[in-house]
Amino acid sequence: xxxxxxxxxxxxxxxxxxxTIVVNAEGIPIRTTLDNSATVQYAGLLHQxxxxxxxTVRDIDPQNDLTFLRIRSxxxxxxxxxxxEYMLIVIQNPSEQPQD
Amino acid sequence: xxxxxxxxxKRNEFGRQCNFSDRSAELHVDILPDPSLxxxxxxxxxxxxxxxxxxxxxxxxxxxxRFESDTRGINHVEGGWPKDVNPHEMxxxxxxxxxxxxxxxxxxxxxxLGNNMEHCIKQNNAIxxxxxxxxxxxxxxxxxxxxSAKTINxxxxxxxxxxxxxxxxxxxxxxxxxxxAYSSLEFQKVSKDMSLNSYIWDIENPNxxxxxxxxxxxxxxxxYNPKDCHILVGGSYNGQIAYWDTRKGxxxxxxxxIEHSHRDPVxxxxxxxxxxxxxTFSASTDGQVLWWDIRKMSEPTERxxxxxxxxxxxxxxxxxxxxxxETTMPTKFxxxxxxxxxxxxNRKAKTPAxxxxxxxxxxxxxxxxxxxxxxxxKNFLTVAxxxxxxxxxxxxxxxxxxxxxxxxxxxxxxxxxVRPSVFFTIKMDGTLDVWDFLFKQNDPTLSxxxxxxxxxxxxxxxxxxxxxxxxxxxxxxxxxxxxxLCTLQKNEKALATAMFERETxxxxxxxxxxxxxxxxxxSRSEQSKEEDTKEGDGEESPExxxxxxxxxxxxxxEAELKKRDKGEEKKVRLILNSFTGLRVVRGSLRVVKGSSKxxxxxxxxxxxxxxxx
Numbered sequence: 139x140x141x142x143x144x145x146x147x148x149x150x151x152x153x154x155x156x157x158t159i160v161v162n163a164e165g166i167p168i169r170t171t172l173d174n175s176a177t178v179q180y181a182g183l184l185h186q187x188x189x190x191x192x193x194t195v196r197d198i199d200p201q202n203d204l205t206f207l208r209i210r211s212x213x214x215x216x217x218x219x220x221x222x223e224y225m226l227i228v229i230q231n232p233s234e235q236p237q238d
Numbered sequence: 239x240x241x242x243x244x245x246x247x248k249r250n251e252f253g254r255q256c257n258f259s260d261r262s263a264e265l266h267v268d269i270l271p272d273p274s275l276x277x278x279x280x281x282x283x284x285x286x287x288x289x290x291x292x293x294x295x296x297x298x299x300x301x302x303x304r305f306e307s308d309t310r311g312i313n314h315v316e317g318g319w320p321k322d323v324n325p326h327e328m329x330x331x332x333x334x335x336x337x338x339x340x341x342x343x344x345x346x347x348x349x350x351l352g353n354n355m356e357h358c359i360k361q362n363n364a365i366x367x368x369x370x371x372x373x374x375x376x377x378x379x380x381x382x383x384x385x386s387a388k389t390i391n392x393x394x395x396x397x398x399x400x401x402x403x404x405x406x407x408x409x410x411x412x413x414x415x416x417x418x419a420y421s422s423l424e425f426q427k428v429s430k431d432m433s434l435n436s437y438i439w440d441i442e443n444p445n446x447x448x449x450x451x452x453x454x455x456x457x458x459x460x461x462y463n464p465k466d467c468h469i470l471v472g473g474s475y476n477g478q479i480a481y482w483d484t485r486k487g488x489x490x491x492x493x494x495x496i497e498h499s500h501r502d503p504v505x506x507x508x509x510x511x512x513x514x515x516x517x518t519f520s521a522s523t524d525g526q527v528l529w530w531d532i533r534k535m536s537e538p539t540e541r542x543x544x545x546x547x548x549x550x551x552x553x554x555x556x557x558x559x560x561x562x563x564e565t566t567m568p569t570k571f572x573x574x575x576x577x578x579x580x581x582x583x584n585r586k587a588k589t590p591a592x593x594x595x596x597x598x599x600x601x602x603x604x605x606x607x608x609x610x611x612x613x614x615x616k617n618f619l620t621v622a623x624x625x626x627x628x629x630x631x632x633x634x635x636x637x638x639x640x641x642x643x644x645x646x647x648x649x650x651x652x653x654x655x656v657r658p659s660v661f662f663t664i665k666m667d668g669t670l671d672v673w674d675f676l677f678k679q680n681d682p683t684l685s686x687x688x689x690x691x692x693x694x695x696x697x698x699x700x701x702x703x704x705x706x707x708x709x710x711x712x713x714x715x716x717x718x719x720x721x722x723l724c725t726l727q728k729n730e731k732a733l734a735t736a737m738f739e740r741e742t743x744x745x746x747x748x749x750x751x752x753x754x755x756x757x758x759x760x761s762r763s764e765q766s767k768e769e770d771t772k773e774g775d776g777e778e779s780p781e782x783x784x785x786x787x788x789x790x791x792x793x794x795x796e797a798e799l800k801k802r803d804k805g806e807e808k809k810v811r812l813i814l815n816s817f818t819g820l821r822v823v824r825g826s827l828r829v830v831k832g833s834s835k836x837x838x839x840x841x842x843x844x845x846x847x848x849x850x851x
Contacts, residue, residue: 142345145352152359160348164318168338178317206354210368217358219351224344226351232362 149228156214159227161185168224180216180227188220385684386720387670390704391444395420395712397433403708405459406697411467413699415440415448416706418714421456421475423503423694436460436472438484441716452488453480458503465515471532473504473520481532494535500524506561511568519563523576525555527583542593544573544581556581562608564615570595572618574605580620580629598629600636607651607696613658613731617738621651626663626673630742635749638741641673642680650695656702656724658734664693664707672723676733684723688715 150158150171160169161181170177184207192204207218210232219226316325323330338344361367393416395401401420409415419436436457437447451457455476463469471481472490477500480490500522510517510529517539519529529540544556560574569586578601587593603623610618616631617638624644627637646667654660659676660683668689671682688707695708702724708714 142339142348142352145349145356149352149355149359152356153363155359161317162338164320166317166319166334166338168335168344175315178315179313181317182312206358208358215362217355219354221347221351224347224351226348226355228355228359230359230362232366 152230154231156229156231158229161225161227163223163225172229180229181225184216184218184227185225188218188225192220384720385672385723387672387684387686387717388720389688389715390718391441391716393418393439393444393447393714393716396437396447397435397712399429399432400711401432401456402694402710403712403714404694405457405461406695406706406708406714407460407462407470408697408699408706409467410462410464413701413704414442416697416714416716417451417460417462417470418708419457419460419472420712421458421503423458432456435488438470439714449484450488451482451490453490454478454493458505459507461507461509461518463509463515465509469532471507471509471518473500473507473522475503477501477504477522477524479504479507479518479520479528479530479535481535492532492535494530495537498528498537500526500528502557505559508561508563510563511565519561519571521558521561521573523557523559525552525557527558527561527573540585542583544575544594546579546581546594546597557604559604560606560608562610562618564610566615572608572610574608574620574622576604578602578605578622580605580608580618582631596634598634598637600627600629601625603647606649607663609651609653611653611658612655614734614738619651619653619661621648621663624648626651626661628675628738628741630738630745633742633745633749635752636745638738638745639675639679641682649693650707652696652698652705654702654724655698655700657726658731659737660723662696662698662705664688664696666692668693668709670696670705670707670717672719674723676730676737686717688717689713 146158146160146169149155157172157176158170159167159172159177159180161167161177165178165181165185167174167177167181172180187209188204188207191207195202195204204220207220209216209218214229214231217228217230319325319331319334323334325331395403401422403418404421404423405419407417407419409417415438417436417438420433421436422432434453434456436451436453438449438451440448451460451470451472453472453474455474455478457472457474457480460470460472463471468484469481470484471479473479476496478494478496479499480493482488483491500520501524502522504520504522507518507520509515510519514531514533516532517529518532519527519540521527525544527542527544528538530538543552544558545552545554546556547554556579557576558573559576562572562574564570569584571583571585573581573583575581578599580598580601582595582598583593584595585593587595601620601622605620605622607621608618610616611628618629618631620627620629620637624647625641626648627640629637641663644665646665646669648663648665651661651663654662657674660672660674663671663673663682665671668687668691670686670688670693672684672686674683677683689709689711691710691713693707693709696705697707698705702719703721704716704718706714706716
């Protein structure tokens with residue numbers, strides 16, 4: 139129980155992270171740092187998208203499975219780690235500064 | 239025999255419309271039943287007749303009315319709470335959440351997902367993974383592949399007694415065929431059962447030669463006519479020239495008459511550039527270069543005797559081993575001799591004396607290969623003794639660049655037709671060296687051992703990609719060179735131009751310096767000669783000369799040792815001057831000749847400091 143807290147807290151405190159959400163398969167947000175409406179929206183939409191992505195991966199190769207989904211948009215990056223029952227969603231603002 | 243059938247139609251009938259007309263029915267054939275034919279048939283009993291017992295149905299297609307579908311999203315406001323939990327009640331939702339958080343599965347899942355997530359977050363923070371880096375840099379097209387040469391095919395002499403493949407010539411059109419001249423060049427090693435034939439091979443078929451050429455005497459050299467791919471000219475061991483037409487068979491179409499041919503084996507024959515495309519010239523070690531028109535082989539059209547004294551004296555003549563002719567410079571040609579001199583000649587000179595323009599010396603043995611650089615015609619390559627040298631036409635004293643002295647004798651060489659700085663050489667120990675002078679000058683870029691016996695002849699195909707080399711036992715190997723060595727690199731021409739110019743300039747400076755020094759000595763020697771006559775000194779005996787020189791030499795060396803502290807430059811200059819002084823005053827002694835070589839050695843070592851010397 140404490141490790142979960144610690145992990146989620148650590149993730150939230152990383153540089154650029156805007157929000158963290160843990161949802162279950164029904165779309166109920168278990169843990170969230172965003173407001174409810176945004177959470178529910180993210181949960182619902184990303185759930186559909188990960189389903190579609192997973193079915194795509196498995197259609198191409200049935201032995202394969204989706205492990206991670208990353209969507210980069212102009213403003214930020216949405217990362218979804220799906221699992222059988224739960225899904226971890228993190229919204230991050232990646233640092234655009236060139237590192238060279 | 240042509241079979242011709244002529245179809246004719248009247249012009250006014252073209253495009254005419256068809257006129258159809260009605261015709262009454264005509265009975266053409268009426269076959270009445272003939273019972274007598276029934277005898278040829280048997281009644282079949284029983285008969286098999288298939289019947290299908292199904293419902294008869296027919297197929298129709300119908301287009302239904304359009305069904306419109308629309309995709310819409312649903313905005314969920316609330317998640318899918320189970321029935322007993324009222325979403326609006328805070329307590330119930332919190333209770334539910336807490337319950338889930340206690341679930342084992344939940345904990346392990348979140349831990350695992352959290353790890354993955356962290357990795358990606360950190361990745362994002364570290365570097366922008368979607369950005370295009372290194373966009374400005376051009377893709378380096380040259381592969382890092384090591385230069386290599388691969389053997390594609392090996393053509394062996396089908397005869398029992400093996401002869402040397404002394405000359406190769408590619409078919410001018412597409413290079414699908416290779417003509418090989420076989421002969422035995424070793425003195426008196428010709429045995430009775432040695433075949434005289436030379437062959438034309440199709441490179442796809444190494445088992446059997448495509449065509450045989452049957453000369454009267456074994457062919458030492460063979461060339462396809464670049465204008466007409468059916469004609470070949472060959473020079474034979476007994477000095478005669480013969481030409482073949484591959485459409486007319488294996489016997490030569492015509493041979494030159496023995497009286498007017500060469501007296502020694504013909505080592506090289508080249509086609510000339512002319513309107514009729516039938517002119518060739520040949521060279522042999524008897525000292526003559528003869529021009530022929532193949533339509534009239536009874537007599538050469540022109541004759542040149544390679545007499546270095548320009549007197550046309552056959553006894554003094556240098557034996558010619560190789561010829562060089564570039565179609566872009568049709569009046570000039572070069573001859574490589576057995577004595578190691580390259581003679582540059584002008585065909586259009588009025589008198590025979592003027593025909594020999596100049597000579598280049600520097601090799602110690604017969605010059606087996608002589609070729610101008612296809613990109614820089616002023617520079618030419620000679621292959622002889624243990625080195626290959628590159629010369630510039632303007633510098634007559636020495637070559638501008640040379641390879642190191644090898645352990646085996648070099649027997650043939652050729653420039654690459656596609657890259658100005660690449661050339662090939664073959665050695666008597668069976669190795670083929672590929673040199674890239676822009677890349678490395680000390681060693682060949684690629685050295686391949688082709689076979690165990692000595693290699694005698696080499697010919698590169700016009701595309702620079704393939705080359706064939708012939709060995710002493712008559713085996714011709716076809717090699718493919720890796721693409722790095724036969725594709726023109728960017729800037730290569732400019733770099734090669736710069737390199738040749740640089741080396742030429744260096745040699746020019748050295749030549750100028752030499753001349754200066756010689757003039758100085760001459761003036762000094764004249765002065766000293768006057769003094770000598772004043773003293774009434776006549777010819778000295780050799781021993782006295784030697785002792786006097788020795789004494790002078792030691793004096794100079796001691797003076798030098800004393801002056802050593804005063805600086806390097808001065809010392810060297812002094813030695814040079816004194817040595818050359820020695821040379822002119824006592825011109826006949828070998829000691830002096832050696833010293834002049836040392837002088838040359840001093841000046842040739844290192845390009846840069848020469849100017850300071």
